[in-house]
Every structure is written in structure tokens, then in C-alpha cells.
Amino acid sequence: MTALQPDRDLATLPTVATGRRRRKADLGIRVLIVASSVLVAIGAAVPLIAVMATAFAPNALPRYAEFFTSQVDLTILRNTLVLGALVGLCGTALGFLFAFVQARLDVPGKKILHVIAMMPIVSPPFAVATATVVLYGRRGVISNGIFGIEYHIYGLDGLVFVLSMSLFPVAYLGLLGMLRGLDPALEEAAMNMGAGRWKILRTLILPLIAPGLVAPFLLLFVEAIADLANPLVLGGDYTVLASRAYLAVTGEYDLTSASVYCVILLVPSLAMYFGQRWWLNRKVRTTITGKPSGSVHLMTGWGRWPIYGLALFIAAIIVSLYGTVIVGSVTKVFGVDNSLTLDYLKEVVAGVGVEAVLDTLTFAAIATPIAGVVGLVIAWLVVRHLRRTAWLLDLGGTLGVAVPGTVLGIGFVLAYRPDRYIGDFEVFPSLVGGSALAAGAVSIVLAYVVRSIPAGQRTAVGALSQLHPYIEQASTDLGASPVQTFRFVTLPLIRPALLTGLSYSFARSMTSVSTIVLLVTPETKIITSQVLSAASTGRYGVAFAYCTVLTAIVLAGFGLIRLVVGAGASLHRTAKTERQKEQ
Amino acid sequence: MTVAAPAMAASATRETGSGRLQLESLAKRFNGRTGLVTAVDQVNLDVQPGEFITLLGPSGCGKTTTLRMVAGFEDASGGRIMLDGKDIDNLPPQRRPMAMVFQSYALFPHLSVAENIAYGLKLQRKRKDEIAAAMRMAVTSMNLVGLEDRSPHELSGGQQQRVALARALVVQPKVLLFDEPLSNLDAKLRNAMRAEIRRIQKMFGITSMYVTHDQDEAMSMSDRVVVMNKGKVEQVATPGEIYARPASVFVADFIGRANFLEAVPERVSGGMATVTVLDRQITVPAHPKATTGTQGALMVRPENARLVPVTNGGTGIGVVLRSTFHGPNIDYEVETTGGTVTVTEPGADPREALGEGVNVNVTFDPLRAYLLTRD
Numbered sequence: 001m002t003a004l005q006p007d008r009d010l011a012t013l014p015t016v017a018t019g020r021r022r023r024k025a026d027l028g029i030r031v032l033i034v035a036s037s038v039l040v041a042i043g044a045a046v047p048l049i050a051v052m053a054t055a056f057a058p059n060a061l062p063r064y065a066e067f068f069t070s071q072v073d074l075t076i077l078r079n080t081l082v083l084g085a086l087v088g089l090c091g092t093a094l095g096f097l098f099a100f101v102q103a104r105l106d107v108p109g110k111k112i113l114h115v116i117a118m119m120p121i122v123s124p125p126f127a128v129a130t131a132t133v134v135l136y137g138r139r140g141v142i143s144n145g146i147f148g149i150e151y152h153i154y155g156l157d158g159l160v161f162v163l164s165m166s167l168f169p170v171a172y173l174g175l176l177g178m179l180r181g182l183d184p185a186l187e188e189a190a191m192n193m194g195a196g197r198w199k200i201l202r203t204l205i206l207p208l209i210a211p212g213l214v215a216p217f218l219l220l221f222v223e224a225i226a227d228l229a230n231p232l233v234l235g236g237d238y239t240v241l242a243s244r245a246y247l248a249v250t251g252e253y254d255l256t257s258a259s260v261y262c263v264i265l266l267v268p269s270l271a272m273y274f275g276q277r278w279w280l281n282r283k284v285r286t287t288i289t290g291k292p293s294g295s296v297h298l299m300t301g302w303g304r305w306p307i308y309g310l311a312l313f314i315a316a317i318i319v320s321l322y323g324t325v326i327v328g329s330v331t332k333v334f335g336v337d338n339s340l341t342l343d344y345l346k347e348v349v350a351g352v353g354v355e356a357v358l359d360t361l362t363f364a365a366i367a368t369p370i371a372g373v374v375g376l377v378i379a380w381l382v383v384r385h386l387r388r389t390a391w392l393l394d395l396g397g398t399l400g401v402a403v404p405g406t407v408l409g410i411g412f413v414l415a416y417r418p419d420r421y422i423g424d425f426e427v428f429p430s431l432v433g434g435s436a437l438a439a440g441a442v443s444i445v446l447a448y449v450v451r452s453i454p455a456g457q458r459t460a461v462g463a464l465s466q467l468h469p470y471i472e473q474a475s476t477d478l479g480a481s482p483v484q485t486f487r488f489v490t491l492p493l494i495r496p497a498l499l500t501g502l503s504y505s506f507a508r509s510m511t512s513v514s515t516i517v518l519l520v521t522p523e524t525k526i527i528t529s530q531v532l533s534a535a536s537t538g539r540y541g542v543a544f545a546y547c548t549v550l551t552a553i554v555l556a557g558f559g560l561i562r563l564v565v566g567a568g569a570s571l572h573r574t575a576k577t578e579r580q581k582e583q
Numbered sequence: 584m585t586v587a588a589p590a591m592a593a594s595a596t597r598e599t600g601s602g603r604l605q606l607e608s609l610a611k612r613f614n615g616r617t618g619l620v621t622a623v624d625q626v627n628l629d630v631q632p633g634e635f636i637t638l639l640g641p642s643g644c645g646k647t648t649t650l651r652m653v654a655g656f657e658d659a660s661g662g663r664i665m666l667d668g669k670d671i672d673n674l675p676p677q678r679r680p681m682a683m684v685f686q687s688y689a690l691f692p693h694l695s696v697a698e699n700i701a702y703g704l705k706l707q708r709k710r711k712d713e714i715a716a717a718m719r720m721a722v723t724s725m726n727l728v729g730l731e732d733r734s735p736h737e738l739s740g741g742q743q744q745r746v747a748l749a750r751a752l753v754v755q756p757k758v759l760l761f762d763e764p765l766s767n768l769d770a771k772l773r774n775a776m777r778a779e780i781r782r783i784q785k786m787f788g789i790t791s792m793y794v795t796h797d798q799d800e801a802m803s804m805s806d807r808v809v810v811m812n813k814g815k816v817e818q819v820a821t822p823g824e825i826y827a828r829p830a831s832v833f834v835a836d837f838i839g840r841a842n843f844l845e846a847v848p849e850r851v852s853g854g855m856a857t858v859t860v861l862d863r864q865i866t867v868p869a870h871p872k873a874t875t876g877t878q879g880a881l882m883v884r885p886e887n888a889r890l891v892p893v894t895n896g897g898t899g900i901g902v903v904l905r906s907t908f909h910g911p912n913i914d915y916e917v918e919t920t921g922g923t924v925t926v927t928e929p930g931a932d933p934r935e936a937l938g939e940g941v942n943v944n945v946t947f948d949p950l951r952a953y954l955l956t957r958d
Binding site: 470474478481484492493 | 655750
């Protein structure tokens, strides 16, 4: 029986306007569309436009000529691109290594390896940077203490190392999904024709996966060149566009040249980001077929051990880095004076740091549900209810991750620092700076929301695409309005996506740096900017203590979200009965 | 085209007293990959209260799109949809008093059988005891007793189908819509469910619109069948009418099997035409459009034709090309001067089947043939 018939295919095509009035969209839908559009506009579009307006103002135009003739500036541009490319390569390689071990090798301890590979997601990136300096720097506990090398870690090598270690989980998750999605029947077919395990890897798996390596490369490239915290802590003389723009704002108070740097940074960022999306949406090779059949045959030969060993080595480095964060927060000067102390932790949870912890937690707690729900709603509108304008809202929701955080932060400063008056009447109060509304809290929460929306949106789009529209149509057909359908049918079914979205949102909010450092005011303190100042002044113990507390809060947040949303029970039910059927 | 359904209409109105569905010049155009595609073209239909009408046609004929426009899932590009004389074009799906049974059943996987059935009633804010009563009724009449707490995926295909039907029925729709609801079931179950759906539909007297590409299903269930092709309605009539008096060569070919013998009418009068086919002059019923001297096609159903072997060395009108045994009957393909003709011999002994190359004559009752026009 053909499930999809041509007249069905037609039914999903966009309607053409034929001069007849179209039915007006449901009121609830229109409210949601307006609300999410306004949020995206205020949070992402307006700041971006503000940057553009400044960067292309008449007095800014000569700066481009200066930029492209200045040896210093050109070096910064080259540095940025080189960093992006190297992190893209190394991170993708690491991601593939872990995904391959996880999906294809018959080795012990894979669950633990998975947890280790996921660790960087919940910790602020400069935890790794700081730990790297302590362990592998000039006076590093391992590099100097064990091997006696005085390694100069500041610069490109250190940055590539730290960023690859911090960002590779993105590549890992994507590639793991892809490897698991490969139809085992293909491999069984190859085996059937006489190919051995390694032959299959070389002639079948690698060629099929190859196009899939491009997307994580591009994504890591974007994240690497957008990163601000690591170049500040670990860059040394190696300046990149993000840190240059940041210094232009905070050191030189020169918003015009900051905007120019932003625009130059935006070009590769947006190109790579949307290149990545285009690459993923191509329907060239459909390796992921409907229902994989057959069973996965894990590699059992001796050849698996070197691969496994390499993964273990990397895992050991990751563990050493995070171990340093924890140990460093309870020792006086880790590696030099290893005596136990609770002073740093006390400073954070009971001393001057308490304000930052509470502020950050409050802001993230406000932002997380908003971002999670808005991401879900945008995804639902885009997948189900919008036709010609879907791409626009989708794009808007994605800006929070496609646009480097530094650029967004500068956009906030440009757009929302001054009070906006029409005549004598204040129409839009200042959101950024010393005299800002709620001491800048509004803009910080807004930045958290905008930076976190894409995570929830992406998982929700994925989940919704798996959900057949007929399920929702059955609900409307029985008399439910679209919003009722969303509440009673769609939401319960994509609850796992909501769970993931909320968790990501919370983690991203708590660990966000690049946008936030430009928005903090003396009255509002944020953990990440506290870590940044502690780390750049060499107070590593305090930095580690903040990181430890931050990670603990993020993990506790995950638990709480799981408790509130429920742990995707509907999925478990399916799994259980599948097994029952087999018995 | 807008002939009122016989008999059925009168018996059904007693239940609901309403549910007349009218489509007027309904059209649907898409922006396809190759330009503007007309999926549904000027469809007119008048479905009587309580009538069971089936949209039948090959893939891509526009039947599902028509059904989805009636349900409100697709906006029409032109024309009107009326329910009991009122325009419903501007009502969203949830405001149309209709319920659909989907091909994939579209049961809510996170709700139990009982919760699925009660879903529409809860939206109507019915009282708890009303819901319970309606549920009992639906569960009993659909043979779902004891399955109320199961999850949809714990049910067999036929059970899921019955839950989908129960869920649609309890909201007391004025029109029931079916989108190939039986195509995911195996043959035996399909037959049982046909009877079941028809029984329930008659019991409640709900106007029903059923989409299928299975002619057997259409013929056995419907009061009237709408044969569609390329977005257009080819014929609307009772199953018997469609089979015996198809409106076009397409309908004759799509419904059942048919031989088409080239024929030019020598004389046409009173719905009968005189033609010469297979070397014999005969008088057959003719389509109203048939005219003297215009090329036509004489439809002869294989089961209405007979083979007569030519004995003692003579030659007949044709030669047996091939015989195929089907159990209840044997099919012969016969090469004749008028092309290859298929003849079905019911109840023949396969061991005495005529062999390849045997000379035969083909006979048929002229009154059971039908002359169509080539358009």
C-alpha cells in the first residue's frame, strides 16, 4: 500500500493565491505569531540593525579602507579565520572519534565515555581555559611539574586546544545520531557480498558519513570565531575579531570601530552558519531511511584497541581539566600549595560572590521558561502554521546562535543604552548601562532568552517533523482550536523536546559570557563575568570556585526541569510495550 | 450529476434530519514544481442527508484533496462548500461539524483508548456522566469493551481502526469523512471492516464521504460513487449504474475489467446503436453522446463474453493466446481481428481448459454490452 500518494504530496504544497479570500488564521495563532515576532525583533533584529546602522554610517565608511590596508587588522582577520578552521577540524575529528567508539566499537565503559563527552556542555568554556593554564601552561602542574616543559600555552595552540575540547560535544552528538541512523541493512548487504569490517568502514560508512562531517565543521567554525571568553583569558598576543571588538567598546569606547569589526566578523559567521543549514537541508544522499532494519554489528577485531585508547586518552584530558576545576576550588594554589581551603567557595556562596550567584540564577530562571516555550512555539508555527513567512520567523529565532554573542552585545549597547523619546515623551526606556531599567536586568534576561531560543527551537523542529500532521488534524477535526491542539496533543507528544530545550536554555543562560559582559552594570553581577575578571587577574581559585558552583547549579537545574516537565514518559511507555510484544 | 440518492435519503433523515453536503464548482490549484497544477477542477456534488458517497479514482485524481477541503484542512481556490444550505468555506476545521477517520488512524499516542474517544466530548465541555454514557455506547457498538485503558500502540490494526471510528462518532458529527481508512489492514480484516463501517453508518444515519482507490470497496459500500480523474468528476451514480453504464471509457476501464472493441455506429435511435463487431452486426445499448458514423468503443465485460471452440478444422473469429487459472474462473486472452479480447469463463474445470492456438468464436449478449464514445 502506498502511504504517500501524489495527491497527498500536492496537499502539502503551498497554496497559490487565486484571488479568493483566504480564511483568516485563528486568533490564538495570530497572537502567538505577533508575540514571538516582537520578542525576536526586540531581542535580535533591532540590535543587529543598530550594529549595521552604525557600521554603515557615513563616518564609519573610511574605517573599512583602514581595516583592509592595516597590517594589524588584516592579521586579526586572518587569526580569526585560522582559529575557526582549526577548531572546526579538530573538534569534528574529536566528535567523530567519540561517536565512532560509541556507535561502532565493542568496548567497555561506553556509558562513562558518553558522560565525559557531554561534560563541556554544562560548564562555562573558560573553566577549561583556566584549568588548561594551570595544568599545561608555563608553570603547569602536568607540563612543567611532570614533564619539565615550560610550555607557552597563550596563543593559537592553546585556543585551538581549549575551544576544541569545549565545543566538540556538538559535533559528537550530531555524528552519533548519524552513525546510529545508518541502516544496518546496508552493512549486512556489504557483509553478505563478502566485505570485512574494515572494508565496510572504508568503502561504506566513511563515504556515507563524509557529507555529514561538513555540518559540524561549519558549526564549530562559527562558534569558535564567535567566542570571546577564551581569547580574553588565553589569547595572549593572538587577537581575534571578537576580542578586538570587545576591547574597542570597553577599552576605547569607540562604538563605531567596534561595529565595523562586528560586521567583518558577521560575514564569515552568517555565511558559515547558513552554509551549514543549507548543507543539512540538501536532500542528496538519504542515508537515514525510514526504519533501519537488521542489527548493528560492532567491531570486535584487535584494531579497535588503538582507537579506543585514543578516545580514552582524550577522555583523561577532559577529566583532568574538570578535575582541576573542582580540586582548584578547594585548594589554596593548585599545584603549588595543595593545602585544602574552603575560602574560595565561601567567598562565592557566602561572601561577595553571593550577589552574582543569586542574580545569575534569578535571571536564568526567568529566561529559561520563556526561551524554552518561545523556541517551541516558534518551531510549531514554522513547521505547522506559517507558509510563505515561515523562513523569516525561523531565521529570526536562529539569530541568537548565528550572530556572535559579542556582536549581539554591542547591538544591545547601541540600540538600548539611550532613552528613546518622541518629543518629550519617553517611549522606550534605557535597558543598558548605569541608569538602565531595573539596573540592566531587563536587557540581561532578554539576551539570555534570545541566545537560548535556538536550542529549543532546533530540537522542537526535529521533534515536530517526526510527528505526523494528521495527529494534529484529527484533534482540530474533533473541535479543538489550534492552541487547544497544541496544549492537549502536540505538547505532550514532544515533551522530550521541551525537556531538552529547557535544559539547553538553562545551561546556555548560566554559561553565557560574550553578550553578557557588555551588559552587566555595577548593580547586576553575573557569575560568568566574575569568573572572567577573576581568571584574567590570576585569581584562579576564585574562578574555579565560581565554575564549580555554576556547574552544580546547572546540574541541579537539569534535575528540577526534569522533575517539572517529566522525563518523557511517553517514550518510555513505547519502549516498554515494544519489549512486551517481543516476549 | 446532482441526482438525488435513491431510497437511502429517506431512511437516513429520521436520525439527524440534516447533513446535506453540497459542493459547487469546488476547485483547488497548487503552485507545483512544474507550474500551476489544478488538483481539483470544478467539482459539483450534492450529497443527501444520510447518504454514503465514495470518491473513487486513481492516485492523484484529487479525491483526497476534495475530502480535505470539505474537512477544512485545505483552503479551496474556488467554488463553495455548503452544509445544510449554509456556506462553511470560512469555518476552520474545528468549527465544522464533521469528523474524519484517517488512513493512519491518527490516534493520539499519549492517550488511552478511552481518552482518545472522550477527546472531542471533553472539548465540547460535556458533563462527566454524558461523556461516560457516550463512551459506553461507543465502546459497546464498536466491540471495544475491555480495551478502554490500553494505549493505541497496544491494539491491533483493526482495533485501532475501530477506536478511530468511535472517536469520530461520539462527537455526533453531521458528516463523517473517511480518508482511505482501510488501506492499512489486511484483506480479510478489510472486508469485515467494510461491513462494520456500513452498519454503523446506517445505524447512526450520518452523511458520509469516503475516499478510496479500491473499486471493490467503493462498489460494496456506497449509495453512490463519484469517479474522479485528473481533478474532474467523470461520473456520479450508483455502483450498479457505474458498472453497467459507465459514462466514459475511463470509467469503464477503471471500474472492473473491460474489453473495448472498435465500433462505428451505422444507425443510432432510442438509446440503441447498430454496430458491426467481430464480423457480426448487432444492436447494443449506446451512450447518449453516440452518433452515427462517429468512432466509438464497444465495452464488453469479460464475464459477459463466452468462448465457443471451433470444431472440425474450421477457423473462428480468433485464436487462444493464453489461459490463466484463477480458482473460481479461467481467463482467456483471445487474439481476434478486433484486437486482443479477454474472456472470463466461470466455474470451468482447469484440466479441460482450452490450449494455446485453439480456434474459437467469441459470443456475448449484445444487451449487456455498451457503446461508448471515444473523446
